[in-house]
Amino acid sequence: MHELSIAMEIVESLTGELMETPGQVDVVRLRVGAFSGVIPEALVFAWEIACDGSRFAGSQLEIADVPVVARCESCNADRTIESIQLLQCPVCNSPTPDIVAGKELEIMSVELTENGQAG
Amino acid sequence: MAKLVEIRKQILKKNDDLAQSLRQRFATSKTLVVNLVSSPGTGKTEFLKQTMTLLKDELKIAAIVGDLETENDAVRLRQSGAPAHQIETHNMCHLESHQIGQAIEEAADKFDADALDILFIENVGNLVCTASFDLGEDIQVVMVSTTEGEDKPLKYPTIFHRSDICVITKMDLAEALGYDRDQMLKSVESVKPNMQTFEVSAKTGQGMDTWIDFLKQRVAEKSGS
Numbered sequence: 109m110h111e112l113s114i115a116m117e118i119v120e121s122l123t124g125e126l127m128e129t130p131g132q133v134d135v136v137r138l139r140v141g142a143f144s145g146v147i148p149e150a151l152v153f154a155w156e157i158a159c160d161g162s163r164f165a166g167s168q169l170e171i172a173d174v175p176v177v178a179r180c181e182s183c184n185a186d187r188t189i190e191s192i193q194l195l196q197c198p199v200c201n202s203p204t205p206d207i208v209a210g211k212e213l214e215i216m217s218v219e220l221t222e223n224g225q226a227g
Numbered sequence: 228m229a230k231l232v233e234i235r236k237q238i239l240k241k242n243d244d245l246a247q248s249l250r251q252r253f254a255t256s257k258t259l260v261v262n263l264v265s266s267p268g269t270g271k272t273e274f275l276k277q278t279m280t281l282l283k284d285e286l287k288i289a290a291i292v293g294d295l296e297t298e299n300d301a302v303r304l305r306q307s308g309a310p311a312h313q314i315e316t317h318n319m320c321h322l323e324s325h326q327i328g329q330a331i332e333e334a335a336d337k338f339d340a341d342a343l344d345i346l347f348i349e350n351v352g353n354l355v356c357t358a359s360f361d362l363g364e365d366i367q368v369v370m371v372s373t374t375e376g377e378d379k380p381l382k383y384p385t386i387f388h389r390s391d392i393c394v395i396t397k398m399d400l401a402e403a404l405g406y407d408r409d410q411m412l413k414s415v416e417s418v419k420p421n422m423q424t425f426e427v428s429a430k431t432g433q434g435m436d437t438w439i440d441f442l443k444q445r446v447a448e449k450s451g452s
Contacts, residue, residue, distance in 0.1 A: 117239065118238055121238065121240070215238055218232045221228065221230070
């Protein structure tokens with residue numbers, strides 16, 4: 109369950125990033141690739157624990173899934189892979205060892221409500 | 228009033244930056260870094276012990292080994308005659324790059340990491356959590372034994388895809404188990420086309436010569452000779 113370490117890393121990282129930005133954090137948005145090694149559901153579960161006692165407590169974690177995209181040399185094109193258990197081009201069925209997307213594990217943005225005002 | 232703040236930052240940036248500085252350090256010292264990952268029970272320690280036994284007279288080698296508790300694996304690895312340092316992670320399911328940096332400092336009385344030809348890292352037995360953390364290695368080796376089922380790569384596609392080579396262990400048990408070699412190789416090929424695969428038995432020595440030759444070749448390439 110390394111998602112808890114990842115969640116804690118997000119809290120630590122954002123605490124630094126938002127040092128000069130006051131307000132109530134409502135939403136934290138991430139991009140998580142299918143080959144990132146992180147399970148989005150487990151990360152959402154860990155988020156609440158990681159946020160406890162921080163300014164992120166009560167915030168929502170929104171995760172955009174990034175599919176695996178691989179380079180197909182035969183088609184000379186980038187193709188979205190349908191199953192990460194089968195790295196092959198969905199059009200010509202050639203093997204596609206080289207992936208161009210799918211390892212993402214990024215914080216994209218944060219939504220805040222500025223203090224003293226209703227959101 | 229709602230306000231949107233753009234961040235655009237890698238979550239594991241701290242780990243990745245440290246891994247990158249380890250990679251630079253070992254590029255300068257020309258030390259090949261090999262990270263072994265597998266489930267618990269695949270035979271990483273026995274395989275690494277035999278590997279170190281076969282290499283220790285020819286190359287300067289050492290190992291860092293991660294486990295939740297106990298120093299048992301480092302003790303076993305030292306039976307090879309080469310030095311080994313234990314990291315006890317205390318319930319942490321994977322190694323992170325800062326632990327490698329720290330272990331290298333702590334192990335200074337056992338070996339000089341910058342003088343090594345190969346530094347082996349035996350990761351915590353885990354095929355899930357180890358996938359996300361770069362340790363600054365040159366080669367990540369994913370291992371699976373003939374006892375674990377031929378569909379293991381399909382069950383853990385991320386770690387198999389993100390590794391560089393695959394080692395299949397316990398080949399001495401293949402016949403007794405009715406191990407389906409074609410099916411295993413097909414599973415590996417499915418998650419990582421063209422992956423280089425070694426089939427070994429640390430117990431009988433089967434396939435170990437090919438693996439040792441591969442490592443020597445990679446050491447020669449890294450040292451530029």
